Amino acid sequence: MSTVVGASLKGIGTGAVPVLEIRDLAVSYRSGDEFQRVVHNVSLQLRPGEVVALVGESGSGKTTTAQAVIGLLAENGRVDSGAIRLNGTDIGRWSQKRLDSIRGSKISLIPQDPTGSLNPVKTIGAQVAEVLEIHRQGSRRQIEAQVIDLLARVGLSEPELRARQYPHELSGGMRQRVLIAIAVALRPSLIIADEPTSALDVTVQKRILDLIDGLRKEYGTAVLLVTHDLGVAADRANHLVVLKGGRVQEQGPTAEVLASPRSEYTRKLLADAPSLAKARHVRRAAGPRPGTGEHAIVVENLVQDFRLDGGRGTFRAVDGVSFNVPRGTTHAIVGESGSGKTTTARSVVGFQRPTSGRILVDGIDVTSLRGDGLRQFRRKIQLVYQNPFASLDPLQTIFQIVEEPLLNFDPMPKEERVRKVHAILERVGLPQSVIGRRPRALSGGQRQRVAIARALVLGPQVLVLDEAVSALDVTVQARILELLDELQQELGLTYLFISHDLAVVRQISDTVSVLHSGRQVDSGSVEDVFLHPGSPYTRELIGAIPGQRSLAHACASTHFIGAAQ
Amino acid sequence: MSRYVLSRIGQAALVLWAAFTVSFVLLQALPGDAILIKFLNPELGLGPEQIAEIRASYGADVPIWTQYLHTVGNFLTGDFGYSIQAGVPVGDLLLANLPPTLWLATLGFLLALVIALGLSVASSLLPLSWLRSFVQSLPSLFVATPVFWLGIVLIQIFSFQLKLIPVINPGPWEALVLPVLTLAVPISAPLAQVLMRNIDRVMTEPYIAVARAKGASRTWVLWRHVAKNAVLPTLTIGGILFGELLAGAVVTEAVFGLNGIGGLTQRAVGHQDIAVLQALVVFSALAFVTINLVVDLLYPVFDPRLKSREGAFA
Numbered sequence: 001m002s003t004v005v006g007a008s009l010k011g012i013g014t015g016a017v018p019v020l021e022i023r024d025l026a027v028s029y030r031s032g033d034e035f036q037r038v039v040h041n042v043s044l045q046l047r048p049g050e051v052v053a054l055v056g057e058s059g060s061g062k063t064t065t066a067q068a069v070i071g072l073l074a075e076n077g078r079v080d081s082g083a084i085r086l087n088g089t090d091i092g093r094w095s096q097k098r099l100d101s102i103r104g105s106k107i108s109l110i111p112q113d114p115t116g117s118l119n120p121v122k123t124i125g126a127q128v129a130e131v132l133e134i135h136r137q138g139s140r141r142q143i144e145a146q147v148i149d150l151l152a153r154v155g156l157s158e159p160e161l162r163a164r165q166y167p168h169e170l171s172g173g174m175r176q177r178v179l180i181a182i183a184v185a186l187r188p189s190l191i192i193a194d195e196p197t198s199a200l201d202v203t204v205q206k207r208i209l210d211l212i213d214g215l216r217k218e219y220g221t222a223v224l225l226v227t228h229d230l231g232v233a234a235d236r237a238n239h240l241v242v243l244k245g246g247r248v249q250e251q252g253p254t255a256e257v258l259a260s261p262r263s264e265y266t267r268k269l270l271a272d273a274p275s276l277a278k279a280r281h282v283r284r285a286a287g288p289r290p291g292t293g294e295h296a297i298v299v300e301n302l303v304q305d306f307r308l309d310g311g312r313g314t315f316r317a318v319d320g321v322s323f324n325v326p327r328g329t330t331h332a333i334v335g336e337s338g339s340g341k342t343t344t345a346r347s348v349v350g351f352q353r354p355t356s357g358r359i360l361v362d363g364i365d366v367t368s369l370r371g372d373g374l375r376q377f378r379r380k381i382q383l384v385y386q387n388p389f390a391s392l393d394p395l396q397t398i399f400q401i402v403e404e405p406l407l408n409f410d411p412m413p414k415e416e417r418v419r420k421v422h423a424i425l426e427r428v429g430l431p432q433s434v435i436g437r438r439p440r441a442l443s444g445g446q447r448q449r450v451a452i453a454r455a456l457v458l459g460p461q462v463l464v465l466d467e468a469v470s471a472l473d474v475t476v477q478a479r480i481l482e483l484l485d486e487l488q489q490e491l492g493l494t495y496l497f498i499s500h501d502l503a504v505v506r507q508i509s510d511t512v513s514v515l516h517s518g519r520q521v522d523s524g525s526v527e528d529v530f531l532h533p534g535s536p537y538t539r540e541l542i543g544a545i546p547g548q549r550s551l552a553h554a555c556a557s558t559h560f561i562g563a564a565q
Numbered sequence: 566m567s568r569y570v571l572s573r574i575g576q577a578a579l580v581l582w583a584a585f586t587v588s589f590v591l592l593q594a595l596p597g598d599a600i601l602i603k604f605l606n607p608e609l610g611l612g613p614e615q616i617a618e619i620r621a622s623y624g625a626d627v628p629i630w631t632q633y634l635h636t637v638g639n640f641l642t643g644d645f646g647y648s649i650q651a652g653v654p655v656g657d658l659l660l661a662n663l664p665p666t667l668w669l670a671t672l673g674f675l676l677a678l679v680i681a682l683g684l685s686v687a688s689s690l691l692p693l694s695w696l697r698s699f700v701q702s703l704p705s706l707f708v709a710t711p712v713f714w715l716g717i718v719l720i721q722i723f724s725f726q727l728k729l730i731p732v733i734n735p736g737p738w739e740a741l742v743l744p745v746l747t748l749a750v751p752i753s754a755p756l757a758q759v760l761m762r763n764i765d766r767v768m769t770e771p772y773i774a775v776a777r778a779k780g781a782s783r784t785w786v787l788w789r790h791v792a793k794n795a796v797l798p799t800l801t802i803g804g805i806l807f808g809e810l811l812a813g814a815v816v817t818e819a820v821f822g823l824n825g826i827g828g829l830t831q832r833a834v835g836h837q838d839i840a841v842l843q844a845l846v847v848f849s850a851l852a853f854v855t856i857n858l859v860v861d862l863l864y865p866v867f868d869p870r871l872k873s874r875e876g877a878f879a
Contacts, residue, residue, distance in 0.1 A: 070778060072774055072777055072778060096782075096783070097782065100780045100781070100782050101780065102780070103777065103778050103779065103780040104778060104779035104780035104781075105780060107778075108778060109774070109775065109778035111771055111774065111775055111778075112771075113771050116770060116771040116772060117771040117772050117774075117775045118772055118775070119776070119790050119794070120772075120794070120868070120869070120870060121793050121794060121797075121867065121868060121869060122789075122790075130776070130779055130781070130789070131779040131780070134779055134780045134781055134785070135780060166869040166870070168869070179775065182775070182779065
């Protein structure tokens with residue numbers, strides 16, 4: 001059995017046989033007694049050394065397709081029909097036992113979430129060695145040497161030390177390097193990279209994608225790249241396959257698809273992807289907000305220390321951040337994980353007392369507020385959280401969720417509350433039919449609209465949006481950004497927009513502060529900061545935004561990235 | 566010693582002290598006492614003065630605070646007082662009754678572990694899904710089984726119907742078979758349930774998919790990745806179940822007519838033998854606290870994430 005595969009794999013590199021050929025693949029999941037089809041007649045080809053990107057939003061079937069290829073569908077999933085040919089051999093109907101002999105050696109996987117993808121109670125070395133042990137590659141000694149060599153190959157410093165460490169002792173980027181080491185250990189002919197960098201900071205993302213690219217070129221491996229990020233796909237793939245609802249919308253060479261998309265859906269996707277958006281300036285209905293000159297938020301020299309576990313020493317999360325936000329404008333705080341952006345936001349909202357510095361919101365000194373003063377202050381400023389799935393109580397109806405803030409302040413008759421809830425839900429573009437439903441019955445975009453309605457129902461002047469669109473699909477994200485823009489215009493709202501995504505920030509903000517390790521490294525108007533970044537860190541951040549390579553020759557708006565190079 | 570270890574030991578000592586004090590207060594609050602029960606017997610014909618004298622000789626006439634401090638001091642020096650009913654030191658009673666109960670409890674717990682592990686592995690690796698569901702439903706049945714009923718049914722089947730184990734004068738090992746089984750089955754049930762649930766949870770972790778993508782078989786994944794991660798949370802339940810084990814041992818000894826801590830407890834309650842009861846409560850608490858302390862101290866050995874946090878404290 002394995003000799004058959006071995007023999008057919010000899011053909012790699014000749015280019016005659018595709019590494020992977022999927023023909024009319026159909027996959028369904030069982031729920032109860034019924035099978036629901038989620039992948040319909042997907043066909044694609046992948047030649048040696050090529051990168052094909054499966055692009056789509058959540059529920060498009062891109063991950064299911066990838067899982068079917070490696071034979072790791074969820075227990076209730078099954079391949080209904082179609083062929084999956086690996087170097088010419090159809091493995092679509094192989095048993096799990098038979099697939100075990102090629103998984104890890106002929107096909108391997110780079111998973112999405114580097115945090116959960118390594119066993120927390122085994123050393124890094126043991127987890128890399130495992131793939132070699134399973135496929136019986138040499139003696140214990142040889143394996144150990146090979147593990148160190150692999151860890152060095154993927155760019156980890158001090159590989160001997162890393163091999164003895166446990167996953168929690170490594171950063172996210174380092175863990176993803178370990179997972180890449182596992183994936184390339186036996187030089188497979190096909191690597192499936194399932195959202196390999198979605199959980200990583202943008203600068204780390206670029207380095208990891210460069211690493212995968214480098215190893216692919218060196219080993220001649222083909223890569224099936226699964227991603228929701230059109231920018232990443234545009235930069236890294238030779239060939240794009242756009243999926244929606246389990247069907248291929250269109251596929252073709254990357255440059256062609258980007259330059260002249262044939263399907264309606266691809267055109268929409270391209271228009272909505274912030275990193276690729278050509279019509280960026282059109283998005284903001286009235287251009288940059290002029291502001292009234294009066295400042296809605298003033299932050300002066302904010303410092304926030306946290307006591308370390310065990311009470312010994314302190315950790316400075318925010319170190320001297322200052323900015324002013326004119327009323328009716330949007331200020332963005334940009335940074336990677338651990339930059340202090342969320343801490344800054346929490347201080348502004350009054351969730352914690354700053355170690356030093358001054359925060360004025362609408363003229364009120366937040367740092368001096370206590371008790372009921374602080375409670376009343378919440379009417380002026382509201383927070384919208386990142387995760388619309390966790391920030392809504394699953395047991396409340398949409399009406400109860402939006403009504404709740406009204407119950408916490410001045411008593412008002414039931415009819416008026418009902419009227420207000422209806423009005424605000426209509427304002428955020430939700431149909432009246434959702435009012436009696438629970439969050440579970442709503443899509444991600446609808447839930448985030450509910451969260452925005454809840455924040456707005458008290459009529460605040462300032463909205464703090466903490467990664468408020470980061471968990472959403474690009475088309476949904478674009479609609480929410482449009483909504484926020486309209487609301488700002490109509491209600492004169494001031495936004496503090498916390499994000500790691502520079503492309504989105506560029507779209508929605510007037511001014512921006514760039515944070516790095518708690519320090520403010522750049523600040524000013526969006527144009528200034530993006531076109532003439534003052535600090536090397538900001539330059540690196542801008543340079544790492546995906547979608548620029550293809551953008552450079554696919555469209556003309558290169559001034560967007562001009563400063564990066 | 567690290568701060569983690571010290572704080573755990575401190576907590577254990579605190580629990581022990583609380584158990585001692587609460588039981589002391591409760592036992593004192595009971596109406597009547599062992600002296601009255603033993604000496605107020607009309608056949609003895611003792612007058613009130615004589616009884617007061619006896620009370621004084623047992624030190625039962627001094628204020629309760631003094632008694633409390635006395636008892637604490639005595640316990641700390643290993644003196645558990647006298648059993649009024651048996652007229653011998655409580656320490657001797659414990660030493661005589663401890664070994665059979667310890668055997669029963671240890672063997673019962675080991676068998677419970679074996680049953681729980683067997684069921685969990687079977688529920689994960691059996692090839693047919695209906696067989697897996699059947700195995701998964703067994704713990705609910707076990708947990709609903711009362712100890713006394715199971716004991717009686719086992720005697721009926723194995724001793725009277727099949728005549729495998731004699732009821733009168735069985736050998737030392739034969740005598741243990743049915744009690745151990747009786748004790749193990751109900752204890753194994755919650756262990757198996759927690760273990761099965763943890764195995765299911767760990768099976769859905771991304772690192773399991775990564776291990777499968779390396780070409781690891783289901784069996785390999787179960788032993789090399791799932792086992793340790795699923796057993797960790799089960800340790801805590803194991804420690805808590807130890808209390809159940811002691812309670813179960815009392816009932817089991819009663820059903821099978823065995824000598825041990827169970828019988829001793831039963832007699833001491835019947836006669837309100839406060840000194841014996843106090844010693845039994847403290848002993849049970851000590852055993853419980855020790856087991857749970859061991860569990861707490863074992864965690865960092867199995868889970869490197871706790872070890873490094875411990876290191877940060879040290």
